[in-house]
Amino acid sequence: MTNRPFKTGESREQASLLPPRVEDYVEPNNPVRAIESYVCALDLAKLGFRHADRGAEAMGQPPYDPGDLLKLYLYGYINQIRSSRRLEREASRNLELIWLLSNLRPGYRTIANFRKENWAALKAVNRGFVLLVRELGLVGGSVVAIDGSFFHGDASKTSIFTRKRLAEQIARLDLEIEAYGRSIEDNDAAEANEPKKDRADGPGAGSGGDAGDIGAKVSALMAKRSRAEADLARLEASGETQLSVTDPDARLLVKNGQAVAGYNVQSAVDDKHKLIVASEVVNASSDVGQLHAMAKAAKDALEAEALQALADEGYYSSLELKACEDDGITAYVPVPEGNGRLEKQGRFSLKEFSYDPAGNAYRCPAGELLRPMEGRWQNASGRTEIRYASSTKTCGACQLKARCLSPKASRRTIGRWEHEDVLERHRARMQGSRELMRRRSGIVEHPFGTIKCRAGYRHFLVRGFDKVRGEWSLMALCYNLTRVLNILGFEGFIAAVVKALTSRKRPFGAVMNVLQRTLEPFWAQIVPSLSVRLS
Secondary structure, eight states, rough: OOSSSOOOOOOOOOOSSSSOOOGGGGGGTHHHHHHHHHHTSSSHHHHHHHTTOOOOOOSOOOOHHHHHHHHHHHHHHHTTTOHHHHHHHHHHHHHHHHTTTOOOOOHHHHHHHHHHHHHHHHHHHHHHHHHHHHTTTTTOSEEEEEEEEEEOOOOOGGGEEHHHHHHHHHHHHHHHHHHHHHHHHHHHHHHHHHHHOOGGGGSSSSSSSHHHHHHHHHHHHHHHHHHHHHHHHHHHTTSSEEESSSTTOOOOETTEEEEEEEEEEEEETTTTOOOEEEEEEESSSTTTTOOHHHHHHHHHHHHOEEEHHHHOOGGOHHHHHHHHHHHTTTEEEOOOOOHHHHTTTTOOGGGGEEEEEETEEEEEETEEEEOSSSSOOEESSSEEEEEOOOOOHHHHHHHTHHHHHHHHHOOEHHHEETHHHHHHHHHHHHHTTTHHHHHHHHHHHHHIIIIIISSOBOSSSSSSSSHHHHHHHHHHHHHHHHHHHHHHHHHHHHHHHHHHHTTTOOOOOHHHHHHHHHHHHGHHHHHHHHHHHHH
């Protein structure tokens, strides 16, 4: 036996009679086999993937199977690989991807186009996975937490213009154009005062060359000003407040003094295993107006008869609370404290006035009644109100007048929303909701923290609402898939996929195809255990 200082590998020149199988590249319980089993179980044509229903009789160069490209993206997003060029490289050198794609090596353009063209199908796959976890009993279906988070778009802050910014840019360009105009006039005056030169001196011997340069700069500034005016006209015509020259749907979002050029991702997370059951991408800085839409989407996805929706103070809206209550959703949103303007002035706020439902009147701190006025009024937020007013004579003789009325007012008036009982029930619920509010942050911020901090996904690689929503569906799907794998384990996940296929009455061949392609190495050993699980 020859002594060796170190372990040595095989010679790269050594010929092999029987090369290793691609099947041997990954272990029997490697998570990549879970991706294989899940994608094989999908009806890609029904989900709307392009080319999924292509037949063998079709003419021309065959495209890549959309199932293979979906496997590539699921593997990439789970393993923090999103770039189409990086995915192309990994498909050539990553043994797990070589196994998953059967040694196919699609180009980066094909990979990128798949994500852009199949955004609707990616959303459908994400919704289908939520149905799967619901069938597996991995969601509680009674409590969800809702929150939003800013993600950078494929646009810079400087590429997004507001009306104010465009107006300032036009004013600044006017000043520059005016300054160059004065320079041209000064040059002309200087030339007029100079003694005439011989024609032999030739053109450009004086300051004519500089005037030409200034004229070109003025022309460029005028063109830039015309573009800014056109952009401002587009904003005013559309009614939008912002315009992005890079991504038409990205917006400059501002919260707590920090600005992000991108999108606001809304998600509803079930409390049982912190799985994302509903999500949407919007481009509004504020979360106001998103509560009912997200809660209703979660309720529909969970097929729940009733649902508790938890959200932070930023979602508070009387109209949203009313819409939730009408749809059987019990919302828990902290009531904003307000700016305390009246308290700062030393005056009584609305909290000091008590409402008497029997008499349909408000009682002031002095014990006098404010009775309803005739008619209805619409306030600035669009709510229809009933106004209650005190007596001018009573207020004039009241000792608390200085603490109740403004200097110019002769009586106190209070507006009450026509559905104020909704807010009263909400305020009563919030009295004992401290524990629920503590749970809210732990439920809904977990997925965002995992996606942003662990996976590093803080920005989108595509542009436009449709494509961005498709990419977010990939992120949410990969988060849910990873979490379900951690909960069930590999064998449990495979058994769950097969059970779901069986319960949906999919053809026996489809079920056997999933088992064979995923569990081929240990078919004889695993099938009995699966049979026990399915029984």
